[in-house]
Amino acid sequence: MKIGELALAAQTQVETIRYYEREGLLPQAPRSEGNYRIYGPEHVERLAFVRHCRSLDMTLDEIRVLLRFKDEPQAECGEVNALLDEHIGHVATRIRELRQLEKQLKALREQCAGVREAAHCGILNELVQASSAPVVAASAKAAGHHVGGSHARGSRRQG
Numbered sequence: 001m002k003i004g005e006l007a008l009a010a011q012t013q014v015e016t017i018r019y020y021e022r023e024g025l026l027p028q029a030p031r032s033e034g035n036y037r038i039y040g041p042e043h044v045e046r047l048a049f050v051r052h053c054r055s056l057d058m059t060l061d062e063i064r065v066l067l068r069f070k071d072e073p074q075a076e077c078g079e080v081n082a083l084l085d086e087h088i089g090h091v092a093t094r095i096r097e098l099r100q101l102e103k104q105l106k107a108l109r110e111q112c113a114g115v116r117e118a119a120h121c122g123i124l125n126e127l128v129q130a131s132s133a134p135v136v137a138a139s140a141k142a143a144g145h146h147v148g149g150s151h152a153r154g155s156r157r158q159g
Contacts, residue, residue: 006039010047017047023060025050025067058087 111122
């Protein structure tokens with residue numbers, strides 16, 4: 001099958017497939033006489049595995065480790081267990097950060113109980129006041145108060 005058919009079979013964008021190939025998560029497909037990549041069932045299976053790991057918010061580096069063990073079925077899986085334990089820790093940290101963010105947003109929401117002119121909106125005034133204190137804002141960001149992905153390291157792009 002060609003890349004478009006693989007994309008359809010795996011419900012994945014073509015560009016994502018190419019990205020995973022560049023990142024070494026998918027093996028290079030052999031080429032036809034017309035220089036088209038020809039993908040097989042093993043590509044569909046591997047792509048499904050990668051996509052499932054991504055749906056669990058795993059980094060590309062974590063997925064590479066898992067793929068290495070998947071490709072070596074005789075190896076012991078202690079490192080896989082440790083990887084998942086560490087990932088669970090990242091998720092728990094992210095949940096705590098998200099709960100803190102929710103509290104901050106609820107407190108901000110309480111600054112404006114009704115509809116009024118924007119110039120008198122408690123939420124906007126609070127945001128303006130907080131953003132005009134760059135030292136406080138910079139230290140809050142440095143402390144990790146903005147919640148992004150669940151990891152401080154690893155590749156977080158695409159997919």
